[in-house]
Amino acid sequence: MREVWLSLFRPQQGDRLPEMLAPDERARVIRELGVFRTQYSRLEMPDGLIRQFAKPPQSPDECIFARTTVTLSADLTTRITPCQFGGKPDCQ
Numbered sequence: 001m002r003e004v005w006l007s008l009f010r011p012q013q014g015d016r017l018p019e020m021l022a023p024d025e026r027a028r029v030i031r032e033l034g035v036f037r038t039q040y041s042r043l044e045m046p047d048g049l050i051r052q053f054a055k056p057p058q059s060p061d062e063c064i065f066a067r068t069t070v071t072l073s074a075d076l077t078t079r080i081t082p083c084q085f086g087g088k089p090d091c092q
Contacts, residue, residue, distance in 0.1 A: 002042070003042050003043075003044040004040075004042050004043050004044060005044050005045070006033070006043070006045065008021065008026070008029065008053055009021065010085050010089055010090065010091075011089075011090045012085070012087045012088055012089060012090060013087075013088040013089070013090045014088075014090075015090065026053070026054075027054075029053070030050060030051075030053050030054050033045055033050045033053070034047065034050055037050065056091060056092075057091055058091050058092060059091050060082040060083040060089065060091065061082075062091075063083060063091070065083065065084065066082060066083030066084070069083075069084060071083070071084040071086075
């Protein structure tokens, strides 16, 4: 393994799940990632990427990943839209 990437849980609109971070928890994770990226060389998290967790795109139309990637389901033919999270992602 050469590098590690992380993402934060992205719920669907209307979800109320235990995996969802409260605003203060999200802020703590963002601060800690800033520290971890300097302590662990395999954590591939440039500062600019970490800052994006604090202010994510408001919709798939504003998301660079949604605009530049194609995501397929396990059958390798069915496209997952509008982004890799499918359905109605809660981008806020």
